[in-house]
Amino acid sequence: MIKRPLAMLTVALLSGCVMGPDYQAPELQLPEQYSASLQQDHKASDVKDWQAFYLNPQLQALIEHALSSNLSLATMQSRLRAAKANLTVTNADRWPELKAAFGAERTKDSGLTNSGDLYDSSRTLGVTASWEVDIWGAQRRADQSQWANTFSTAELLLAAKVSLISEVATAYYELADIEKRLQISQETAELRAKELEIARLRHQNGVISGLDVRQVQVEYQTAMVNLPQLKFERQQKRNQLRILLGEYSYDIEDVSRDANAQFPESLVAGIPSRLLAQRPDLRASEQQLIAATADVGIAEAAKLPSFTITAAYGRESDSLDDLLKARGMTWSLAGGLTAPIFNAGKLDAQLTIAQETQQQALLAYRSAVLNAYTEVKDGMNDYQRAQQVWIEQRRLLEASAAYLRLAQLRYKNGVATSLDLIDAQRNHFTAELALSEAQRDKQLAMITLYRALGGGVGKQTAIDLVQVDDNESNSSVASSSTAN
Structure with missing residues (x-):
């Protein structure tokens, strides 16, 4: 009696199929290169790990601290742990569920219909099992979907690390x-203060007019007016860094005011198709498409009959003391087939929802790739612009310095007026501030390009984070994750 249902079950398992479409990577038709006008290597890219890209030791220490203490990153890590735990929940539905059951019952029959009041007691102890056979592969699709969602969460964690490092x-x-600008303003203000004191003494001695004194005072106040705003910006930026570091009062030392040679000499962009392998946000978007594709199979399987097997085994006795010794054995084995007949179009609508969700995931993936491609192009153009502006601004500073030296010499010899000297000082002060900003823009452009290329996490992959086992349920998803 037991062998026949097991044989039927074996046949059902062997003949089971998997509903829904299998995932196939979409044709993205990426261009072969970013732009003919931009310098790039058509073979590969050399996006380095962040330690090899950010060469400043103080910055490296800040990044290390942020990676270990940032609260948003810790939230993403918690989500990954939850997703990994959900793998067990989903996979458990593929297997029989066993439960232990204990029951006690005492009944009384009225004496009006019997020779007297009748009392009866019974105790039962047993095990029950239930199993919905995965004939149409719905559970296997659910397993694939959850693996893809877990990989997507892992990729989003890597993307969060890339974002945090760049921030x-x-x-x-x-x-x-x-x-740097605060230092320039302070030094300029100190110099202007000395010049103002000298101008006042010369005015008292009748050498210069009151107008000349006022002009020097204006230049002094111009330098001084920058100081409160720059000090506020410095404190605000330090607070922003503390948020990224996950600390209330992290001691941030004064950063290096000369940030030259803080990056590698070059950064090769490579070809657009490399983005699919380099950027974790694109890999996460593809995993979401894989999950949505598997969900279509789940919705299709819901429209088909389901086969459930239930079984129970135990002992029964009228006394608790001899329950385990009782000879009253009970068991049952049953199989049931259920099929949807009428549900007011609910299952058809759920299938339509799944199919449209898959289409939305496909469009989101294509959009993410398009945006990533554009970000790299914009990043390359922006870096070239920032590099050229920095070169021209440096030349402007050299010219303004030469102009200032000549104006000072002519003023000492009585050839030039104080207005000429003040104008030269103003131009030099403005050029110094502008060069610092140009240096910053060049650095930020390099960071933006590095981030757009997916740099920041090195050789760490989503598979490393999930620590998958080599089994059939996840191998197809894992191979899709690393195929590009």
């Missing part, structure tokens, strides 16, 4: 620029 680096170099 820390951006805040660091913005703070470096503020420190």
Whole structure:
């Protein structure tokens, strides 16, 4: 009696199929290169790990601290742990569910219909099992969907690390620029204060007019007016860094005011198709498409009959003391087939929803790839612009310095007026501030390009984070994750 249902079950398992479409990577038709006018290597890209890209030791220490303490990153790590636990929940539905059951009952029959009141007691102890056979592959599709969602969560964690690293680096170099401009303003204000004192003495001696004194005072106040705003910006930027570091009062030392040679000499962009392998946000979007594709199979299987097997085995006795010794054995084995007949179009609508969700995931993936491609192109153009502006601004500073030296010499010899000297000082002060900002813009452009290329996490992959086992349920998803 037991062998026949088991044989039927074996046949059902062997003949089971998997409903729904299998995932196939979409044709994205990416261009072969970013732009003919942009310098790039058509073979591969050299997006390095962040330690090899951000060379400043102080910045490296800040990034290390942020990766270990950032609260948003800790939230993403918690989501990954929950997703990994949900794998067990989903996979458990593929297997029989066993439960232990104990029951006690005492009944009384009225004496009006019997020779007297009748009392009866019974105790039962047993095990029950139930199993919905995965004939149409709905559970296997659910397993695939959850694996894809887990990989997507892992990729989003990697993307969050890339974002965090670039945010820390951006805040660091913005703070470096503020420190540099603050230093320039303070030194200029001190120089203007000395010049103002000299101008007042010369005015008292009748050498210069009151107008000349006022002009020097205006230049002094112009330098001084920058100081409160720059000090506020410095504190604000330090607070921003502390948020990224996950600390209330992290001691941030004054950053280096000379940030030259803080990056590798070059960054090769490679070809557009490399983005699919380099950017974790694109890999996450593809995993979401894989999950949506598997969900279509689940919706299709819901329209078909389901086969459930239930079984129970135990002992029964009228006394609790001899329950385990009782000879009253009970068992049952049953199989049931249920099929949907009428549900007011609910299952058809659920299938339509799943199919449209898959289409939305496909469009989201295509959109993410398009945006990533555009970000790299914009990043390359922006870096070239920032590099050229920095070169021209440096030349402007050299010219203004030469102009200032000549104006000072002519003023000492009585050839030039104080207005000429003040104009030269003003131009040099403005050029110094502008060069610091140009240096910052060049650094931020390099950070943006590095981030757009997917740099920041090195060789760490989603598979490393999930620590998958080599089994059939996840191998297809894992191979899709690394195929590109």
